Amino acid sequence: MIAKNRNMTVRLLELLMVFFAFLFLTPFYFVLVNSLKPFGEILNNAASIPTVVAWGNYSNAFQKINFVSVLLNSLSITVISIILLVAMGSMASWWMVRNGTKFTTILFYACIAAMITPFQSFMIPLMRVVTTLDLVNSRKGLIIVYLGYSTPFTVFLYHGFIKSVPIQMEESALIDGCNRFQIFFYIVLPLIRSMTVTVIILQTLLIWNDFLLPLLLLTDRSLHTIPLAVFSFFGQYTNRWDYALATLVLGMLPIIIFFLIMQKYVVAGVRAGAVKG
Amino acid sequence: MDVKNKKWRERTLATVFLGPSTFFFLLVIAVPFLSGIYYSFTNWNGVQSKATWSGLSNFKYLLLQDSQFFASFWFTFRFTLTTLVITNVVAFLFAMALVQPLRFRGALRTVFFLPNVIGGVLLGFVWRFILVNGFATLGELTSIKLFLLPWLGSPETGFWGIVIVYTWQSVGYLMIIYIAHLLNIDSQLLEAAQIDGAHGFFLFTRMILPLSMPAITVCLFLVLSWTFKSFDIVLSLTAGGPFRSTETVALNIYREAFTYGNYGIGSAKSIIYFLVVGGITFVQVRLTKKMEVEA
Amino acid sequence: MKRILIALVLLCSFSLLFAQGGTDNKKISPKELHLFHFKVDQIEEWELISKEYAKVEPGIKLVIETVGGASDWNTALKTKFAAGNGPDIFIVDGPALAKTFMEYLTDLSDQSWAPHVVASAKAPLTFDGKLMGMPFNLEGYGFIYNKQIFRDAGISKVPSTVAELRQAAEKIQAIGITPFGNGYSEWWVIGMHLMNIPFAFQSDPQAFSIALDAGSATIYENDIFKNFKELFDLTIEYGNKNSLTTDHNAQMSLFNTGKVAMVQQGNWKEGEIYSANPNADIGLLPIPVNNDADFSGRIPVGVPFYWVVNNQSALQDDAKKFLEWMVTSEFGRSYITEKFAYIPAFDNIDSVSLGGLSRDILDYATQGKTIPWSFTTWHDGMYNEFAEHTQKYVAGRISYDEMLVAMQASWEKLAK
Numbered sequence A: 001m002i003a004k005n006r007n008m009t010v011r012l013l014e015l016l017m018v019f020f021a022f023l024f025l026t027p028f029y030f031v032l033v034n035s036l037k038p039f040g041e042i043l044n045n046a047a048s049i050p051t052v053v054a055w056g057n058y059s060n061a062f063q064k065i066n067f068v069s070v071l072l073n074s075l076s077i078t079v080i081s082i083i084l085l086v087a088m089g090s091m092a093s094w095w096m097v098r099n100g101t102k103f104t105t106i107l108f109y110a111c112i113a114a115m116i117t118p119f120q121s122f123m124i125p126l127m128r129v130v131t132t133l134d135l136v137n138s139r140k141g142l143i144i145v146y147l148g149y150s151t152p153f154t155v156f157l158y159h160g161f162i163k164s165v166p167i168q169m170e171e172s173a174l175i176d177g178c179n180r181f182q183i184f185f186y187i188v189l190p191l192i193r194s195m196t197v198t199v200i201i202l203q204t205l206l207i208w209n210d211f212l213l214p215l216l217l218l219t220d221r222s223l224h225t226i227p228l229a230v231f232s233f234f235g236q237y238t239n240r241w242d243y244a245l246a247t248l249v250l251g252m253l254p255i256i257i258f259f260l261i262m263q264k265y266v267v268a269g270v271r272a273g274a275v276k277g
Numbered sequence B: 001m002d003v004k005n006k007k008w009r010e011r012t013l014a015t016v017f018l019g020p021s022t023f024f025f026l027l028v029i030a031v032p033f034l035s036g037i038y039y040s041f042t043n044w045n046g047v048q049s050k051a052t053w054s055g056l057s058n059f060k061y062l063l064l065q066d067s068q069f070f071a072s073f074w075f076t077f078r079f080t081l082t083t084l085v086i087t088n089v090v091a092f093l094f095a096m097a098l099v100q101p102l103r104f105r106g107a108l109r110t111v112f113f114l115p116n117v118i119g120g121v122l123l124g125f126v127w128r129f130i131l132v133n134g135f136a137t138l139g140e141l142t143s144i145k146l147f148l149l150p151w152l153g154s155p156e157t158g159f160w161g162i163v164i165v166y167t168w169q170s171v172g173y174l175m176i177i178y179i180a181h182l183l184n185i186d187s188q189l190l191e192a193a194q195i196d197g198a199h200g201f202f203l204f205t206r207m208i209l210p211l212s213m214p215a216i217t218v219c220l221f222l223v224l225s226w227t228f229k230s231f232d233i234v235l236s237l238t239a240g241g242p243f244r245s246t247e248t249v250a251l252n253i254y255r256e257a258f259t260y261g262n263y264g265i266g267s268a269k270s271i272i273y274f275l276v277v278g279g280i281t282f283v284q285v286r287l288t289k290k291m292e293v294e295a
Numbered sequence C: 001m002k003r004i005l006i007a008l009v010l011l012c013s014f015s016l017l018f019a020q021g022g023t024d025n026k027k028i029s030p031k032e033l034h035l036f037h038f039k040v041d042q043i044e045e046w047e048l049i050s051k052e053y054a055k056v057e058p059g060i061k062l063v064i065e066t067v068g069g070a071s072d073w074n075t076a077l078k079t080k081f082a083a084g085n086g087p088d089i090f091i092v093d094g095p096a097l098a099k100t101f102m103e104y105l106t107d108l109s110d111q112s113w114a115p116h117v118v119a120s121a122k123a124p125l126t127f128d129g130k131l132m133g134m135p136f137n138l139e140g141y142g143f144i145y146n147k148q149i150f151r152d153a154g155i156s157k158v159p160s161t162v163a164e165l166r167q168a169a170e171k172i173q174a175i176g177i178t179p180f181g182n183g184y185s186e187w188w189v190i191g192m193h194l195m196n197i198p199f200a201f202q203s204d205p206q207a208f209s210i211a212l213d214a215g216s217a218t219i220y221e222n223d224i225f226k227n228f229k230e231l232f233d234l235t236i237e238y239g240n241k242n243s244l245t246t247d248h249n250a251q252m253s254l255f256n257t258g259k260v261a262m263v264q265q266g267n268w269k270e271g272e273i274y275s276a277n278p279n280a281d282i283g284l285l286p287i288p289v290n291n292d293a294d295f296s297g298r299i300p301v302g303v304p305f306y307w308v309v310n311n312q313s314a315l316q317d318d319a320k321k322f323l324e325w326m327v328t329s330e331f332g333r334s335y336i337t338e339k340f341a342y343i344p345a346f347d348n349i350d351s352v353s354l355g356g357l358s359r360d361i362l363d364y365a366t367q368g369k370t371i372p373w374s375f376t377t378w379h380d381g382m383y384n385e386f387a388e389h390t391q392k393y394v395a396g397r398i399s400y401d402e403m404l405v406a407m408q409a410s411w412e413k414l415a416k
Helices: A002-035 A039-044 A056-064 A067-098 A102-115 A119-132 A139-149 A151-163 A170-177 A180-189 A193-209 A210-216 A226-231 A242-277 B002-039 B057-065 B067-098 B105-117 B121-142 B155-184 B185-196 B201-209 B214-226 B232-237 B249-261 B263-295 C003-020 C039-055 C073-082 C095-102 C119-125 C149-150 C161-173 C185-201 C203-213 C223-237 C247-256 C265-276 C314-329 C328-338 C356-366 C384-393 C400-415
Strands: C032-039 C062-066 C088-093 C139-146 C178-181 C260-266 C282-285 C301-302 C305-311
Touching: A002 A242, A002 B067, A002 B105, A002 B155, A039 A242, A039 C265, A056 A067, A056 A119, A056 A242, A067 A102, A067 A151, A067 A180, A067 A193, A067 A226, A067 A242, A067 B002, A102 A151, A102 B002, A102 B263, A119 A139, A119 A210, A119 B002, A119 B249, A119 B263, A119 C073, A139 A151, A139 A210, A139 B002, A139 B201, A151 A193, A151 B002, A151 C073, A170 A180, A170 C301, A180 A193, A180 B002, A193 B105, A210 A226, A210 C073, A226 B121, A226 C088, A242 B105, A242 C384, B002 B263, B057 B263, B067 B105, B067 B155, B067 B214, B067 B249, B067 B263, B067 C073, B105 B155, B121 B155, B121 B232, B121 C247, B155 B214, B155 B232, B185 B201, B201 B214, B214 B263, B249 B263, B249 C073, C032 C039, C032 C073, C032 C314, C039 C062, C039 C314, C039 C328, C062 C314, C073 C088, C088 C314, C095 C119, C095 C185, C119 C301, C139 C149, C149 C161, C149 C301, C161 C178, C161 C223, C178 C247, C185 C203, C185 C223, C185 C260, C185 C301, C185 C384, C203 C400, C223 C384, C223 C400, C247 C260, C260 C265, C265 C282, C265 C356, C282 C356, C301 C356, C305 C314, C384 C400
Parallel strands: C032 C062, C032 C088, C178 C260
Antiparallel strands: C088 C305, C139 C260, C139 C282, C139 C301
16 A cells, blocks of 8 residues: 555656656757758747758758867867866865865865856956967867866865765775875775766866857867857857757757766766765 | 985875866966956056056945946845755755656656756857747747746846746756765665654655755855856846846956956956855855764 | 976976877968958858958968857957957957057058048048048948838838827837837847937037037937937837847847837848848838938948957058958959948949848938947947946836936946
């Protein structure tokens, strides 16, 4: 009897969540449906299903922005930034937690402070630094800026997580004669794997979707990233929604696929942590 | 000798581990931010080659004469508080639901996370379209009052419009964090409590909630750090309108520096903003940390 | 010793990073001439222009930087200059921005095209008798109207006074169509273009601005501003509901679907209207301020942007040469008149392919029935402030008189 009741509750909950899911998907409906309409129809009736499917939006957008090069730019910038960020951030956070000094405390609070500071408030001085170092108009320059700009959030995430990791294993490894590098790479890194997955997902989203930094740093069209390509269809007085939405869908696909792949690891990572914990 | 050597090795190790992050942090954030402070004492317009020293006059002006700056602070404060509560409650409930053995659990998690894949500015444009056109159409069809409101056209609907969009976007993100922590809660602990007769509401308030405190701290801080400096979604959704009633502090600073060409005043504003938000965040982190310890 | 070693370790770890992918930024011959503009709808055309110019001037590579309106080109441009990285050729949208950049501008008065710039386009960028920018085209705005709806409503005479406009609105209302589609949530529709009207109708708009700066005139005591209430109220009374939620996209969608008869917009929307409805029968009406048809029957025509040459650039002469090529060569001219379908701002270039709105604008311009785009002379940030006050009036939060007083206060604040 109780089991049956419980079953009912679960089914009801299921129904409720599916309803919410559809609510959450509404904006995607608009994006998808309108990316397949001719320009005139988007303006006249945005909510309807397309009367004629305009695949031309996609092929046009694909050519106009040189999608392959744009995609490769976004990919290379994101992948290199993420690898370096994860390496640097995890190492720094671990050191900060395990070998805390006055300096690391100050650094941690500086990171927290940086997270709440709007980018616009140091945008111009930052551009001065970047120009002085001749890092403008290069992927390398943008990656360097991301390494600095995303460090606070990365450290924030790792710092909190590493504190909750028991120290005993590291201590016994030290007694067994491991050096710090061995401890970090063979013991700590596997332990914080689930947070690494989280960091990768969150930072990938931020960097992949970032608009302002590429806009300021990458003026050469051959270096443009996906958000810049989408925005190249928005003018001061007119917006080419047809091409912009098609580009948006094309740019969203890799990241959705990426998330679907990573999600498995999120759950796996969390489970592994739970078993060991 | 040996002691000295050890100390030296320790330093080198610290440099290897901490060095890269510290270097890039200083280069990209700390140095630009600190050097930006200089401009707050000048009347630089953001373009001229020379900036003239103007002492404290920027601070005097914005503290005494710029009422819009305080209005945007008040808006940001209300908006942050509202969003903080709504997103966290919804995300926590979603997380509680999605650790149950539901069908399509994986798919549902993905769907709720999906809003994060669209970047800020464009998200605002898409939502603007839905709130203005979509809601109006729904209103005509159903004549439900909620849809017939002048969405984004009055201070109230502008406020709630932004809250809706932020909630839509950040709930999935927070939900993932909550799910991770809920799965990590020792199930034996909960079972033991259930055997001892703890059920429903009691179980939730006395066991699950306190055990989730670390996750809540993280999520509260995350939302705080996003909403307080929110800029791009607001810019594309309402652009601070109507009549600057939905202008956030970040938008106000941006306008002062770039639209009005008063980079000096803009810098002064960002310093004041920084001090205020820094203070609030400090208090918030302290408070929730304290609750964690007690739990 | 320790410090040096630490520094060395740091250096080593970063040299690895800096070593990778360093080929992005090499500046090789030919010389790169950087040109910055915000017309994102012309990206492909500019790429073709750049290719063609490489044939004409093999020593120069034209690098086009385009930043769109949605992303605030103005901020991107200022940031580039602040960082000491200004482009060789860039754009300003009028005298106010030109003043901000004044120390970087080059005198272009001696250029071969300068004598052919039409007078109304020359004046705004002339400082101390020197022409500092090259206008690219003329644009105009007013009420775009749907001629078919006007015929259906039985309006035979094109309205050019407030009273006639009111009668037209009543007739349109009578056949069940909303007369005005107001995009009043858009700051540039209400704060810039609409509020330009009472400024530009002053007998001497420039003198009026100067008088406002000096405090010898006020907005709230000015008759044209006081009378402007009639027109403003007319658009609200006969307008779409929720005009404060209507942005320019929603506004155009109302117009394109025939739900409204008139929208306050300009010929930049022409392409969009024709692509939504290839057979659209449209024209442009002046925005009247009183019942004197000769006085009110004028439309605001102006230059949306000027090309200017950065005097810090090492390639100044190449920049001037390129601009000259744009308006003197067959190729350059064909882009202005055909590809961009512009109304040229030069008296020695004839327009070729114009739509209904541009034709009307050209008619008014050749008859001299124009008023200026005064907003290009307003102080930085003025349109945003005006948008704020006028939106408050539309929402019914303040009275018209209070709105004028608030506008005056904004002017005084920003004129400092």
